[in-house]
Amino acid sequence: xxxxxxxxxxxxxxxxxxxxxxxxxxxxxxxxxxxxxxxxxxxxxxxxxxxxxxxxxxxxxxxxxxxxxxxxxxxxxxxxxxxxxxxxxxxxxxxxxxxxxxxxxxxxxxxxxxxxxxxxxxxxxxxxxxxxxxxxxxxxxxxxxxxxxxxxxxxxxxxxxxxxxxxxxxxxxxxxxxxxxxxxxxxxxxxxxxxxxxxxxxxxxxxxxxx
Amino acid sequence: xxxxxxxxxxxxxxxxxxxxxxxxxxxxxxxxxxxxxxxxxxxxxxxxxxxxxxxxxxxxxxxxxxxxxxxxxxxxxxxxxxxxxxxxxxxxxxxxxxxxxxxxxxxxxxxxxxxxxxxxxxxxxxxxxxxxxxxxxxxxxxxxxxxxxxxxxxxxxxxxxxxxxxxxxxxxxxxxxxxxxxxxxxxxxxxxxxxxxxxxxxxxxxxxxxxxxxxxxxxxxxxxxxxxxxxxxxxxxxxxxxx
Numbered sequence: 313x314x315x316x317x318x319x320x321x322x323x324x325x326x327x328x329x330x331x332x333x334x335x336x337x338x339x340x341x342x343x344x345x346x347x348x349x350x351x352x353x354x355x356x357x358x359x360x361x362x363x364x365x366x367x368x369x370x371x372x373x374x375x376x377x378x379x380x381x382x383x384x385x386x387x388x389x390x391x392x393x394x395x396x397x398x399x400x401x402x403x404x405x406x407x408x409x410x411x412x413x414x415x416x417x418x419x420x421x422x423x424x425x426x427x428x429x430x431x432x433x434x435x436x437x438x439x440x441x442x443x444x445x446x447x448x449x450x451x452x453x454x455x456x457x458x459x460x461x462x463x464x465x466x467x468x469x470x471x472x473x474x475x476x477x478x479x480x481x482x483x484x485x486x487x488x489x490x491x492x493x494x495x496x497x498x499x500x501x502x503x504x505x506x507x508x509x510x511x512x513x514x515x516x517x518x519x520x521x522x523x
Numbered sequence: 524x525x526x527x528x529x530x531x532x533x534x535x536x537x538x539x540x541x542x543x544x545x546x547x548x549x550x551x552x553x554x555x556x557x558x559x560x561x562x563x564x565x566x567x568x569x570x571x572x573x574x575x576x577x578x579x580x581x582x583x584x585x586x587x588x589x590x591x592x593x594x595x596x597x598x599x600x601x602x603x604x605x606x607x608x609x610x611x612x613x614x615x616x617x618x619x620x621x622x623x624x625x626x627x628x629x630x631x632x633x634x635x636x637x638x639x640x641x642x643x644x645x646x647x648x649x650x651x652x653x654x655x656x657x658x659x660x661x662x663x664x665x666x667x668x669x670x671x672x673x674x675x676x677x678x679x680x681x682x683x684x685x686x687x688x689x690x691x692x693x694x695x696x697x698x699x700x701x702x703x704x705x706x707x708x709x710x711x712x713x714x715x716x717x718x719x720x721x722x723x724x725x726x727x728x729x730x731x732x733x734x735x736x737x738x739x740x741x742x743x744x745x746x747x748x749x750x751x752x753x754x755x756x757x758x759x760x761x762x763x764x765x766x
Contacts, residue, residue, distance in 0.1 A: 372549035459544045
């Protein structure tokens with residue numbers, strides 16, 4: 313989570329390095345998500361773009377890991393942002409924007425599951441998702457094997473555990489926030505996350521280059 | 524009491540491994556598509572939100588002001604009717620008459636009764652000149668309109684005559700007053716200037732002035748000067764002069 317937070321902070325710093333936004337406080341602080349959403353509510357398109365660039369990749373990965381299929385993930389991704397855009401008029405910063413965003417995404421994914429009962433045996437992530445152009449074949453193979461092991465373990469997790477793990481890793485949500493997004497109580501969310509981490513660690517320990 | 528690795532909610536190794544795995548990014552075409560969608564959805568709403576409320580207030584205030592202004596500057600019914608009648612004929616007599624009447628009423632409020640009397644007279648005269656409207660005629664409306672316009676013309680002419688007559692009377696009265704005032708002032712000036720004060724200082728010079736007045740034909744002034752001379756110099760012997 314610390315790595316994820318650092319990564320997001322770096323992205324924000326790069327994003328706002330030469331832009332001073334009206335809602336941003338002095339001394340180089342970046343505006344929080346709720347302020348950006350309120351500015352978009354007032355018609356500031358640039359605020360929405362900043363908000364989108366801050367969350368698009370983590371949300372995309374979250375949906376990609378949940379759906380295991382790029383096209384489905386893109387469809388749900390687009391549906392989620394469409395709902396965020398439509399909800400701007402009634403948006404109230406009563407909760408953390410990330411919680412709001414992933415709550416919408418979680419609901420969209422649940423709706424997708426209900427629409428498509430065959431999701432449980434859906435297609436695997438495409439092999440090209442793991443490919444890195446320009447890398448040596450041996451490195452690509454090792455990396456692909458490691459990723460595939462972890463990816464396989466992630467895919468084999470129950471949906472609820474995988475959801476809790478991705479919300480923790482991609483969105484940086486706390487146990488309480490995961491409970492809010494998934495509509496469960498705190499202990500259930502905590503248990504799901506604990507089981508997910510344990511299984512993934514076991515999968516990593518089986519990987520030779522991780523030992 | 525420390526938690527074992529199997530019970531931890533966060534594991535750096537798992538997080539690092541996942542971060543190494545999860546390096547995908549949202550496709551750029553998808554990003555552009557969503558940003559365009561957001562811009563398209565946000566622009567009309569934002570523009571409307573930006574100017575709709577001030578524009579509504581401005582329109583309300585402007586309409587209220589225009590309504591009050593219209594009420595306060597509404598002309599009398601007769602003026603409106605006359606103006607409409609003349610407008611239908613395409614000339615500008617009506618509004619001019621209306622303006623003239625208003626200005627006359629403002630200038631001479633005591634003559635409003637006279638104007639009203641002249642209008643009544645014109646109205647009666649127009650009524651006697653108006654032809655009876657045949658009930659069975661097809662062009663009843665056209666003839667009635669011609670009759671109305673004729674009556675309106677007569678009323679306007681009567682108004683114009685009344686206002687002209689009143690204005691002429693006032694001008695004449697003012698001229699008479701001015702003439703009388705001028706004459707009185709001229710008399711006073713003439714009496715005062717018959718003999719200068721310097722000539723009145725000595726009896727002989729005053730008597731010489733009186734004699735010159737009589738030689739120039741100003742007998743009345745010469746008599747008034749002599750009466751004043753006698754009041755001032757009752758003891759002076761003027762037997763040797765032609766006073």
